[in-house]
Amino acid sequence: MNRRLLFILPLLTLALMAGFFAWSLLAGRDPASIGSVLVGRPAPRLEVKALREGEPPLTDALLKTGKPAIVNFFASWCTPCLAEHPLFTRLAQREGAVIIGVAWKNKPAEANAWLKRLGDPYKFAGADVEGRTGLDWGLSGVPETYLVDGQGIVRRHFRGPITERDVNETILPFLKGAK
Amino acid sequence: MLQDPALELRARDIGRALRCVVCQNQSIDDSNAEVARDMRRAVRERLSAGDDDRAVFAYMVARYGDYVLLKPPFKAGTWVLWLGGPLVLLIAGAALLIAARRRRQVPLAPLQPLSEEEQRRLDALLKP
Numbered sequence: 001m002n003r004r005l006l007f008i009l010p011l012l013t014l015a016l017m018a019g020f021f022a023w024s025l026l027a028g029r030d031p032a033s034i035g036s037v038l039v040g041r042p043a044p045r046l047e048v049k050a051l052r053e054g055e056p057p058l059t060d061a062l063l064k065t066g067k068p069a070i071v072n073f074f075a076s077w078c079t080p081c082l083a084e085h086p087l088f089t090r091l092a093q094r095e096g097a098v099i100i101g102v103a104w105k106n107k108p109a110e111a112n113a114w115l116k117r118l119g120d121p122y123k124f125a126g127a128d129v130e131g132r133t134g135l136d137w138g139l140s141g142v143p144e145t146y147l148v149d150g151q152g153i154v155r156r157h158f159r160g161p162i163t164e165r166d167v168n169e170t171i172l173p174f175l176k177g178a179k
Numbered sequence: 180m181l182q183d184p185a186l187e188l189r190a191r192d193i194g195r196a197l198r199c200v201v202c203q204n205q206s207i208d209d210s211n212a213e214v215a216r217d218m219r220r221a222v223r224e225r226l227s228a229g230d231d232d233r234a235v236f237a238y239m240v241a242r243y244g245d246y247v248l249l250k251p252p253f254k255a256g257t258w259v260l261w262l263g264g265p266l267v268l269l270i271a272g273a274a275l276l277i278a279a280r281r282r283r284q285v286p287l288a289p290l291q292p293l294s295e296e297e298q299r300r301l302d303a304l305l306k307p
Contacts, residue, residue, distance in 0.1 A: 037244040131217045138242040140200040
């Protein structure tokens, strides 16, 4: 009896591993995901000079207005930013969302030309030429988007371009529900 | 690069222990990514400002989480990772020891002297 139990051991190990692999595959687990430590915490400092000429620099006060805000880091050299751009246009024009754009490691002239060509959905726009603000925001690249509630708490952090699905399932409910 | 060689050495050591967030298993010291460059600069700025090594690591963890550490910290979520290997080794060692001891305890059958027939065959075989 004892001995027979011993033979089951390798099978048990195999079953355990197979279970783990199946869970990894099916549950959409992504070991490469960085996650975000910002969610649920007050937004980091947002002190960048304005992207558009003649505008005052961005400050933290923009994130504590009592109204939710979307913070989007982008760059004119970034292709996925081009892909998500129409969604921001739609959010700004149709939903009246407050979108703060920060051009990351981008010459202001190039970022401005890009926005002139595609349309500018940003109520406020800043230029983080050296990437210092990006680092404070835990940025890994562009595009990345943060949903910040009216009290200045980060509620969501998207790494990579937002999609139509993100807009419908996450961003719109957030804009309606956030205080 | 920092002017002070001792500080630069510390910056290198820290850089080797921080993970580049876009290249997964490269340290920021090895990586050419834009973010890695910013992180190297931030490490040097923190050190120049008088931060000790722990404060620099804390600075990065506050922004990028534990993911940024190539050596994961020992805490509730990671004890299996740290102790799992040694534990399995311990169990295997114990099992081996028990098995070895059990084998030694099996008594050998008492030796029987050769029968006459066997002795004769042995002699025949050994004869030059």
